[in-house]
Amino acid sequence: xxxxxxxxxxLDDLTIYNALTQKAAFMEALGQCRDLxxxxxxxxxxxxxxxxxxxxxxxxAALQNKTARIVAHSPAVRELLDFFNMAAFFxxxxxxxxxxxx
Amino acid sequence: xxxLTTVFVTESREQLAAxxxxxxxxxxxxxxxxxxxxxxxxxxTIKGGAGVIECNFxxxxxxxxxxxxxxxxxxxxKVSSDLVAVLLGCCDHIGNLLSVLxxxxxxxxxxxxxxxxxxxxxxxRDWLDAKEEAPAASVQPNRPPVEKxxxxxxxxxxxxxxxxxxxSLRFGAGVLRNxxxxxxxxxxxxxxxxxxxxxxxxxxxxxAEEMDPEACYLGFEIxxxxxxxxxxxxxxxxxxxxxxTLHILPPNSKLADYIALLQALPENTMRLGEILVKIGxxxxxxxxxxxxxxxxxxxxxxxxxxxxxxxxxxxxxxQKVVQPELVEAAVIKQKQVSEKKAAEARLIRIQxxxxxxxxxxxxxxxxxxxxxxxxxxxxGLSDLNEATSLLNRLVEQIRDSALQLRMVQIGETFNRFQRxxxxxxxxxxxxxxxxxxxxxxxxxxxxxxxxxxxxxxLVRNAMDHGIESAExxxxxxxxxxxxxxxxxxxxxxxxxxxVADDGGxxxxxxxxxxxxxxxLVQAGVHLSDQEIANLIFEPGFSTVDKVSNLSGRGVGMDVxxxxxxxxxxxxxxxxxxGHGTRFSIRLPLTLAIIDGFLVGADRASYVIPLxxxxxxxxxxxxxxxxxxxxxxxLRGEVLPxxxxxxxxxxxxxxxxxxxxxxxxxxxxxxxxxxxxLLGEFQxxxxxxxxxxxxxxxxxxxxxxxxxxxxxxxxxxALAQIAIGRxxxxxxxxxxxxxxxxxxx
Numbered sequence: 049x050x051x052x053x054x055x056x057x058x059l060d061d062l063t064i065y066n067a068l069t070q071k072a073a074f075m076e077a078l079g080q081c082r083d084l085x086x087x088x089x090x091x092x093x094x095x096x097x098x099x100x101x102x103x104x105x106x107x108x109a110a111l112q113n114k115t116a117r118i119v120a121h122s123p124a125v126r127e128l129l130d131f132f133n134m135a136a137f138f139x140x141x142x143x144x145x146x147x148x149x150x
Numbered sequence: 151x152x153x154l155t156t157v158f159v160t161e162s163r164e165q166l167a168a169x170x171x172x173x174x175x176x177x178x179x180x181x182x183x184x185x186x187x188x189x190x191x192x193x194x195t196i197k198g199g200a201g202v203i204e205c206n207f208x209x210x211x212x213x214x215x216x217x218x219x220x221x222x223x224x225x226x227x228k229v230s231s232d233l234v235a236v237l238l239g240c241c242d243h244i245g246n247l248l249s250v251l252x253x254x255x256x257x258x259x260x261x262x263x264x265x266x267x268x269x270x271x272x273x274x275r276d277w278l279d280a281k282e283e284a285p286a287a288s289v290q291p292n293r294p295p296v297e298k299x300x301x302x303x304x305x306x307x308x309x310x311x312x313x314x315x316x317x318s319l320r321f322g323a324g325v326l327r328n329x330x331x332x333x334x335x336x337x338x339x340x341x342x343x344x345x346x347x348x349x350x351x352x353x354x355x356x357x358a359e360e361m362d363p364e365a366c367y368l369g370f371e372i373x374x375x376x377x378x379x380x381x382x383x384x385x386x387x388x389x390x391x392x393x394x395t396l397h398i399l400p401p402n403s404k405l406a407d408y409i410a411l412l413q414a415l416p417e418n419t420m421r422l423g424e425i426l427v428k429i430g431x432x433x434x435x436x437x438x439x440x441x442x443x444x445x446x447x448x449x450x451x452x453x454x455x456x457x458x459x460x461x462x463x464x465x466x467x468x469q470k471v472v473q474p475e476l477v478e479a480a481v482i483k484q485k486q487v488s489e490k491k492a493a494e495a496r497l498i499r500i501q502x503x504x505x506x507x508x509x510x511x512x513x514x515x516x517x518x519x520x521x522x523x524x525x526x527x528x529x530g531l532s533d534l535n536e537a538t539s540l541l542n543r544l545v546e547q548i549r550d551s552a553l554q555l556r557m558v559q560i561g562e563t564f565n566r567f568q569r570x571x572x573x574x575x576x577x578x579x580x581x582x583x584x585x586x587x588x589x590x591x592x593x594x595x596x597x598x599x600x601x602x603x604x605x606x607x608l609v610r611n612a613m614d615h616g617i618e619s620a621e622x623x624x625x626x627x628x629x630x631x632x633x634x635x636x637x638x639x640x641x642x643x644x645x646x647x648x649v650a651d652d653g654g655x656x657x658x659x660x661x662x663x664x665x666x667x668x669x670l671v672q673a674g675v676h677l678s679d680q681e682i683a684n685l686i687f688e689p690g691f692s693t694v695d696k697v698s699n700l701s702g703r704g705v706g707m708d709v710x711x712x713x714x715x716x717x718x719x720x721x722x723x724x725x726x727x728g729h730g731t732r733f734s735i736r737l738p739l740t741l742a743i744i745d746g747f748l749v750g751a752d753r754a755s756y757v758i759p760l761x762x763x764x765x766x767x768x769x770x771x772x773x774x775x776x777x778x779x780x781x782x783x784l785r786g787e788v789l790p791x792x793x794x795x796x797x798x799x800x801x802x803x804x805x806x807x808x809x810x811x812x813x814x815x816x817x818x819x820x821x822x823x824x825x826x827l828l829g830e831f832q833x834x835x836x837x838x839x840x841x842x843x844x845x846x847x848x849x850x851x852x853x854x855x856x857x858x859x860x861x862x863x864x865x866x867a868l869a870q871i872a873i874g875r876x877x878x879x880x881x882x883x884x885x886x887x888x889x890x891x892x893x894x
Binding site for chain 2: 064067068070071075095096097099100101103104107108128131132133134137
């Protein structure tokens with residue numbers, strides 16, 4: 049099971065209340081494949097804890113020479129990535145940050 | 151009362167309920183820091199919210215309570231039941247203050263204020279002052295000197311060419327756990343001006359194994375455009391001041407200040423330098439220049455030498471205590487708005503009578519559907535039959551979802567009893583623990599509303615008369631702590647709520663004696679234990695003598711029974727002397743429509759609630775024992791049964807082949823012998839008139855598709871009749887025959 053593409057779909061909110069279980073879920077999913085696709089289209093709410101998990105998963109994937117991609121963003125996720133100006137870090141197809149410079 | 155106040159009151163009441171629950175749990179587990187936080191958070195939120203709506207009397211009161219909680223959180227004071235009692239008192243008081251606010255009064259009245267003052271002085275005297283002198287002094291914290299930026303001299307070299315503030319933030323690991331989300335602060339910051347550029351620094355996050363998903367590892371470098379002064383920007387972060395590192399560089403700060411900042415931050419200087427360049431705080435040339443300077447001069451002196459009079463004084467902001475209201479208010483306001491939106495999206499409030507009307511209509515729909523079905527099958531058109539069966543399925547689904555709309559969990563009702571048990575046990579000087587199970591069990595909303603009072607009665611009775619005092623318990627070899635449990639579960643088409651205690655149980659002899667005295671039973675009549683226990687529900691049983699003369703309960707049990715019967719439910723009592731008593735309240739799950747099983751006896755039809763049907767089998771003459779006994783051998787089990795023909799005295803000969811419907815009610819199985827089995831049938835329950843109120847064995851009536859009326863059998867009553875007959879015939883002294891199961 050260490051090859052191939054694996055998709056996780058997050059149905060709960062990406063918030064601190066779920067962070068413990070979600071971290072385990074992300075790490076497990078990443079351990080099982082080379083190419084992890086994360087579907088966040090159902091995430092209603094995301095906070096800093098959830099954001100950190102996404103960061104961690106992305107970074108961990110890079111460390112292990114794997115890829116982790118967010119394949120679908122919910123509006124909340126998009127908004128947060130945009131707010132933190134981290135869309136580029138994730139580098140996943142996303143609506144371009146609407147923030148104006150200057 | 152404006153909208154904001156309404157929201158504040160509603161949400162604060164929810165917060166208070168959460169706080170109360172956490173406090174009660176805390177009393178049992180004083181060491182649990184999560185619980186302490188769970189107590190702290192609501193108090194904090196309420197205070198903040200009160201600040202937003204400028205309700206000073208709530209702020210003032212909550213502030214002191216919060217101080218105590220803060221000390222609790224820091225481990226300065228320990229949880230004790232006295233402290234919990236005072237804090238619960240504070241909860242109640244805040245609730246009262248909310249009522250004052252709701253009533254639109256500007257200030258609480260004298261009595262209430264006196265009550266609040268006495269609570270506060272207790273807190274102050276016993277807990278706040280105990281360890282530390284004059285904590286009240288910190289109530290009015292010092293504001294840091296406001297530094298205006300207007301008079302900055304933007305001249306000469308060494309100044310960085312930028313019109314923007316630079317804010318550097320590193321959040322402590324604990325902020326998320328304390329319920330503070332960096333996002334909230336940043337969003338609030340953006341209300342003061344414009345976040346021109348933000349760079350998120352996740353470098354502090356450790357490797358996956360060590361990473362704690364509930365800790366915060368983030369830092370931010372922010373380029374910020376604002377006309378606000380420094381104090382105002384600082385104030386944004388007051389609330390997390392203890393838990394974050396904050397550096398604010400005003401517009402046109404000196405290069406050396408940026409360099410000092412680079413050094414003060416935990417990350418690699420080069421990386422940070424790049425970030426500063428990236429967000430446009432510095433140009434590459436400025437950075438290179440600065441780093442060169444820094445290498446040339448030892449860093450400690452570097453700052454001083456390169457910049458003789460620092461134009462803005464201290465740049466690295468010291469940790470100062472500022473009134474947190476402002477930020478807190480912002481956070482709460484934001485949270486309120488977003489939570490309200492989210493809640494609105496999930497919930498719709500509708501009036502209960504609209505729902506009732508819907509359910510009535512669905513009931514009529516079911517009846518009309520049954521009639522269509524019947525006509526279709528008579529017409530014998532296969533197309534029509536197909537269409538009606540589809541229709542039928544849809545009607546069934548509509549019925550189920552319509553009924554589901556009214557279902558609520560009983561947990562909330564149960565949780566109210568935590569406080570009741572705590573208070574009453576204090577009052578009685580007993581140590582009683584309440585355990586709750588099955589809080590997620592759902593039942594009809596109207597039933598939940600009406601079951602509260604009878605439950606309260608049973609719970610209070612169990613504590614007052616059921617559970618003995620600690621000394622008596624110890625003398626009996628029981629644990630001094632009494633146990634009371636509330637449990638709810640589904641059982642064959644009904645919901646059962648148990649109220650059980652491990653007290654002394656009912657005293658059979660005393661009850662019997664009392665009943666004879668009251669003329670409720672004849673002396674010398676043989677009664678089973680169960681029948682004696684049930685005497686406590688007789689009206690008039692309790693009203694005369696003081697209840698404490700009896701070992702058991704008595705006050706108003708008839709009222710409890712009547713209330714429960716009003717819900718088409720029943721209450722039973724099981725008692726074991728010396729070991730405790732259990733009251734089981736059995737309520738119908740739905741009030742209006744059920745899945746029924748249609749059976750026939752002679753020419754009439756009857757409905758048995760399908761949930762109670764276990765199986766059907768043919769009645770075989772040789773499987774029953776000789777005529778006078780009404781039980782049969784069901785795979786080695788004794789199954790008492792009852793004949794509908796006998797019960798309703800239907801004349802005529804039974805058909806050659808009779809059927810047995812095996813039903814289960816209240817944990818007991820029984821058989822109902824009928825002529826024919828007619829299959830499933832959606833049953834809309836129509837109550838019987840007052841005239842038939844005393845009929846046993848009939849639960850209601852319904853209308854069949856053909857327009858005929860069918861009676862709905864009250865399975866529980868029938869099973870009791872069947873079982874009761876057997877028990878009586880066994881118990882009667884004349885009967886010497888032991889029951890024998892004839893082998894097939």
